[in-house]
Structure formats: C-alpha cells, structure tokens
Amino acid sequence: MSKEIICTVCPKGCHLSVDENLNVQGNGCIRGEAYGKAEATNPVRMLTSTVKLVSTKMVRLPVITSREVPKGRMFDIMAAINKVTVKAPIHVGDVVISDVCHLGVDIVATRTIEE
Amino acid sequence: MDDILIIGAGVTGCFIARELSRYMTKVVVLDKENDVGNYSSMANSAIVHSGYDPESGSLKALLNVQGNAMYDRVCKELDVTFQRIGSLTVAVFDEQLPLLQELVKRAAINGVEVKLLSADEVKAMEPNVVDTVKGALYAPSAGVIDPFELCVHLMENAMDNGAKLYLNEEVVEIRSFGELYEVRTKKNTYYAKYVINAAGVQADFISQTVAPKTFSIAPRKGEYYVLDYTQTPLVNHVVFPLPSVLGKGILVTPTYGGNYLVGPSSAIIDDKTDLSTDVMTMNEVKKSASQLIKNIPWNKVIRAFSGLRATPSTHDFIIEEAAPNFINVAGIESPGLASSPAIAKKVVEEFIAKKIKLIPNPNFNPLVRPYHRFKETSEEAWHQLISKDKRYARMVCRCETVSEGEIRDLLNRNCAPHSIKGVKKRVRAGFGRCQGGFCAPNVLAILADHYHIKVTEVPYDEPGTNILKQPTKEVGE
C-alpha cells in the first residue's frame, strides 16, 4: 500500500507516491525523495499556539515548539499547553513548558512582554 | 394622566413619540428589536422625497409634501445629517418623455416645485448619466438623510422629554381591559388607554388583535448595493428612472455619508422576516442601474443588503381609529420617511388631540445635546475636546474617523446603543470599506466595559448574537 504525499519542499508541490519499502516516485528532485521518505515514516510538524498570560495589556502569549514534534501528538501537546498560565515578564526564547509530553521538546515563548 | 402606548419604534413611532412628548403625556414605546429603527427604517434608500410621485389627492401626496418641508427644522433641532441635494428623474427613451410631462403636471397638483431639463442640462448636472438620456425632471427639494440618526435622535429627544422606551418587547396579544388596552408581549404586560399601532410590516397583525381585518400589509422586499466613496463623484443628486407600477425604480444616489446606494429592487414576498438577498435580483439591480448611470464602479461594492416595505393593500397610508382609542398608522411605505414628520403631526392633532386635552410640556426641550463628529468639527474645537477628554484623541474607526470619545458619549445619552450594530448605526463605525475590520474589536471592548459585561456577552444585534463565543483554553477554568 503506497502513501500519497504532496511534497512541500518547494512550491512545485510534486505528488509523491511512497511504497512500503520507502521507494519514492513522482519527486522532481532529490530533496523531494528525502521528504517523501521522512513523511511516510515519521511525519513531524512545528506547533505554534498561545498560552494564557497574566500581564497589564495582553492575555495571550504566542509560543512554539523548540523543534518539530510527531504529527500524531499535536493534540496531546495542545492539552498540555492549554493548562499553562504564564506571568509577565517573559522573553522570546524563555521556556514555558519543559520537555512537553516527554517528547524531549520544549514549548518556548515567541514574544517579549515586559509587564 | 393616561398612558399612550406606541407599538413600533421605527421612524413613524419615533416621530409620534417625540411629537407627543411636547405635551404633558405619558408615552411608552415598545419595539421587538434591540434598537430603535432596526427594521424597515434602517434598510431603505434614506431619501426624503420631494413629493411629485404619489398619486394626487392621496394621503401619501399630501403628507409627503408637508413632511418634506418640515425636515430642515427637525434635523437642525435633532442634529441629524440631512442634505437637500435634489433629485433627477431621468428619461432614457423618447417614449418616456410623455411620462415626464405627466409627472410635471402631478408635481403642480401636489404642490412640488420641479423643473423639466433637457438632455444636455442633465448631462451637465450628472456627467455619468447614460448617453441616451432624453431629459429629466429636477426636484430640488428632495434630500438624503441619515435614517439611523433620525430614529435615534428622535427617540433620544422623546426620552429626554419624558417618554419611555422598552426594547426587545414583541407584542403577541392585545385585549380590551375595561377602559384600557392590555398589551401582552413575550415578556411583559402593559396597560394603556390609547394605543398607536406603528408596527410596520406587522401592523395588520396588530390591528387584527382588536379590530376586524380591513387591510393587509404585504412585505415588499428591496435589495441594494452600497458602494464606497469615489475620487470623483459618481452622481451628485438622487437619480431615479421613470416610476412604474413596481415603484420608484432602481435608483443611484449619494448617501448622507458620502458613499453610494444602488437599488432597490421590488418584489412581494411571503415571509415578513426574510431579509435575504439573491443573485438574480442583485444582477437585475446592476443591470437596471447601468441603464441609468454609466461607469458604475462595481469593484467598489462594500455591502449588499435588503429591506422590507410595509405595502398596504389599500395603496395609501392607513391612518385611522380602528377601534376606540386604537389608532393605526400603517402601510407607511415610500414616501414614508419623507412623510413621517407630517404623519406624526396628523396623528397627534387629528386623533389624540380630539381625545385628550393636550397641555404643552413647559419643560419640553426640542434640542438634543449636540453631537461631536470629527469630520464636522474644526481642528481647534477637536483639540479642545481632547483636552477635556483624552478619549476623543483615540480613533477607533479608521474608515469613518470615529473616536472612542464619541462612542462613550453615545452611551451616556438616552436611547443608547446596546449592540455593536447600534454603535455602527449611530456613528458609522463599521460602515466603511473595511466593514469593521479595525474597529469591531475596539467597539466590542468599549461596550463590554460600559455595561460591565463580558466581551462574549456583547451582541452584534439581537441579544444572543455575540461575535465571540468563548475564551480559548477553557480547560481547568
């Protein structure tokens, strides 16, 4: 059974077909081949969201995962993110949740709110 | 003092309330909507017609002309935007010229000053009129008005002078109760000696609660386009085609605010709550308008809307005592807006005055507290305003330049808005090209703050129509 995947490496958007043996067809370049293999075995995504924030003007703080996370775990990570409330001051890069869902990935602030 | 209960706070009900508040009366106004002027009175062409069009001898003709003449004073007292820009009724085929002549005759009988113009004269006044123009009837007394401001300021003034307004009150039954009428709404019961039925499209239903059926009101839908401002004027006057059995036709007009209205269509429908627009009708509107004005910039459309006319089966206004002390003011379709000051005067002088000794209210103040509008205020004066209240320096609406101070001011008056739409109608925040993109969150926050409610409780229009459903991340809250 092969997986149908749209390559997202460049705007050409080649339609890839990846079989059980990870042979990739339909790619227009080698980057597409690598992408197809990765997507078929372990699709990962960056996750961005907001957390509740206590500060004078803002009520939400934008956050991002420190690196890509397994696609299938996104809702678990969201559940963890939703439980958190952060207090100002907070700076870009500050860790808001360490090792979220034991994935070895942090949730990190992407905006600086001083007060 | 006996109560006078007015059912309906559209332009008719608002004018009557204000008129009655000149005297020592106890006026109570009910409306089923969450604001005054929230039905037919807010979805129309906003034109104060000159009066050449209604059939001579009809109530429409008489009251249109009388009402039109009253508007300068009304708008001055109530600080309502009104511009007598004049109207042109344009003939585009030779076959239409005799009809123009008919209208001239009718104008004379109705008492309206008009002038017949040649094709060249029309083109000089309206460069964008179609090349096939043959001539036009010019009526200088026609004007465009802000119908939202009109209803609100009328009611504000009526309330300043003692009238009471109850919104979200839909009348479901009326019965005689001795000398009084018992008026039951979905939520409450009111008692009044006199009832004035100004219930618009529902006036027949209201009348039939106390009197046998002598007329019906059919909802006649009109669909419109609103176009954004243009760098050079599209039209300078209200431009009509020749009238037909369907009505005045699809017109192109500048509005009081500087943008343009194109419409309305005309079709009797079944459902009195159907305000939808449809593709076929809107295409007809475009087609008809293009037969009148060339180069209509359709890429400048910012909105489409529709409204319902309360069309009476009698073809004329119905102002009558349907049952003892129960007065119908029904079928107020075009030229309803133009006629309404005269309608109110007639209702008070020919009906109420015959039943109650009307004693002038010594405290009656005909003026509303002046409104501060950025666009109409000098730089000096605005700067002064800011020094008294810094909120006038914060522009909340970019497209229409409306400040926070102006919105806060609305909330400190009678007939204050309870919804985002209510604010929009009063100061135009949200009427511009971005249609609330920038201002809606600001208006929402101001309303929530003033009424001490959550932002999720601020309605867009009727109660329950909140834009924001719930905060995110409810887990654990």
Place this chain on the structure above:
Amino acid sequence: MSKLEQRELIIIGGGSAGLAAAIQAYDEGVRDILILERDEFLGGILNQCIHNGFGLHEFKEQLSGPEYAERFINRLKERHIDYRLKAMVIAVTRDKIVSYTCEEDGYVQVQANAIVLATGCYERSAGAIAIPGDRPVGVITAGQAQHYLNIDGYLVGKKVFILGSGDIGLIMARRMVLEGAKVLGVAEIMPYSNGLNRNIVQCLIDFDIPLFLSHSVSRIVGKEKLEKIIISQVDANFNFIAGTEKEFEVDTLLLSIGLIPNNYLLDNIGVIPSKTRGAVVNEHLETMIGGVFSCGNVLHVHDLVDFVSEEGRLAGHSAALYLAGKLKKSGNYLKTIPLNGISYIVPQYVNIDNIEDKVALKFRPVKPLKDIWLITKIDGVVVKKQFKPYLIPSEMVDVSLDKALFHSGNQELTLETEAKV
C-alpha cells in the same frame, strides 16, 4: 493648541514595512524620524501571525511573526527612533502636511519633509462580494478571527467553514481545529489553491479538512445567527452551477477572499491608484507626490514578509536620499508594462537618471504557469530572458535588471511570459 511642527521624516505605520524603513533611514543619517502607529503595539499584522515560516531570507531562520517583528522593534529601540502608538493619521496633503491624533499630542498637524506610507492592507469583506442570503452574525474575515483568537484569546465559533484557500484561511483552519473547533471544509473559487503547498498539507490534509476547488458560497442561511452555508460549483465565468449545492451546518464562515492595500490617505487626496490599488511609484518607490514614498502591503500585497522588509529598506533609503537632495526627478522616464501572463509590475515607472546600480521589478503572474520563459524587453529589444519552471499568482517574483541595460531615451519596458517549446 495645534501647531505646524516640522519633522524631517514621518513614517505612517509601524508594522514590518514601516519599521524597516525607519531603521534604514536612520542608518543613512536621518535623525528626526517619527513613526505613527494606530495600534497599541508596534509590529503590525505580524503580532497575530503566531505561526512560523517568516525570515528565511532575512534571518536565514524560520521565525514566528511576533519574533520577526521583535527583531526589528529591538533594532528600532536601540536607535531611539521616536514613535507614537494609538496614533491615527487622519490626512496627508500634497504639501506633505500630516494630520494625526493621539493621546500624547492631541490633534496635530505636522509639516513633514518626507513621508513613507506603510499602512498595510485590509481584508475584503463579505459585503464586498455580496454573498447571497441572510446577513447573520458568524460571518467574519479570517484576519479578524485571527486577532480575536491569537491576541484576545477567543473563539468566534465552534463549527467552521472557510471561503478562500489563501494562506490566511488555511492557517486559521489549523488554528481553529487546534483550539477545539471543527472545520468542515474550505471552498476556493479558482480551480487551484492560492496557498502554499505546505499549508495545504499542514492545515488541511493533516486534519482531514476537504478542499472544494471551483466552489464558492452560494447562500448564507441564518436570520440572526449563522445556521448553515451552501456552496456551489462555479463555471468558467464564476457563475453558480445549479444542482451542485452542498450544505454545511456551521456557526462560523471565515472569509479569506483577498487583501487590498489600505491606501486611503492617497485615495482621499485624489492620487490615482495603480492596478494593485496601491500607489503608482518609480524605482525609488516615490509616488506621484515628491517626497512621499510607499512600501509594503499598502503598495502591493506581499506574501513574504522578508520582501516587505526589503521594500521598507528601499523606501527608507530613498527617503534619506530625497532628504539629502540627491533624488531629483527628471524627464527621463520609462514606463513598465505588464504583457502576456503578467498581472502587474511594481514600479510602474523608472527614472533612468536615478538608477543606482539595479532596478528591481516585482510582479505576479495572472495564473499558474509551468515551464515558461520570462522575457524582459526595453523598447522592443530583449534585455533578459529567464527560464522559470513554475510561476504562481500567490508567489511574488522579482526581476533584477542591471543599470547598464537602460539608456537615456528609453520609453517602455515590457515583461511577458512565453511557453517554452
């Protein structure tokens, strides 16, 4: 009291374009700079674009919107450039008098020596496309919903349909799902999506949200609150095809149907806009009014903020040149003309005497094209011929032309596409 203060450079808009322009002008010696921003924060639309993908060109990193904005805001603050927040510019005159209002200053008029317009764009509304049906609550643009969600922390609805497959719509599809809403589908009137493939995959396919190409909303149903929408297929003329209706019960219809330059300040003084609805400009991004420059989304809508920053820098640089008296207008103008396959070109004019070392043309194709030649001609002579494996309307492209290619007396530059055979 209002006073006619004098300022060297006023920058209208403190988003990505305005920030870049200010920093560049400062670095080239302009010291008296004032940024006027209408919102409570600098950063513009980036503040609500919490997703990543910004900065690949500018920083060689993939940043989220707020992070990208912060980098520029920090540079601005290091230079102590003056700015006002909650400041609305009411008008700009042809003599460069700027009227604005804000709490600190009240309502003032300032004489600027140069102005940079960086007021961004606004979203096309439901009314603008006159969607048939009722007009209930629940119909809102994707950007507005994004602001309520990411900045204010509110969901505008729980059952959503999206009209328009541009990136804003796709991004919001994902955001709404992740925050607990259901997204039932996306309709796109064109036969192709305008969004990045990455977003089609990561926002729609990942969440099993169907995409209906060549469809649009044919009816909105719900007298006060949205109850359902009906979509229909459209034909080649974008008319609804009867019998193709599909119904969706939703409480929210998000609209991602186009962005329009927020060019009101020039529109209001009668400056005729270009095809993009932004200003007509020359190679230095100077508008028809001398000393008034335009950049970013208010000039033409961009898809990559990195190019907005670049354009902002060019505007800042040009303003600095102008203020130093080094940008003179001469009669030696050539006009740029988009031909076959090209939707528009910015700039619309090139003052040959003022070309520094290159001219950067920006354009978009009319529709998706594959394997084509991109041909630049000056006065009918081919000066550049490039092979492009693909061109899509949602991706702005630039063509860089060397100064040497231009000669005094040149009148026209054309840009066109030709199929590679």
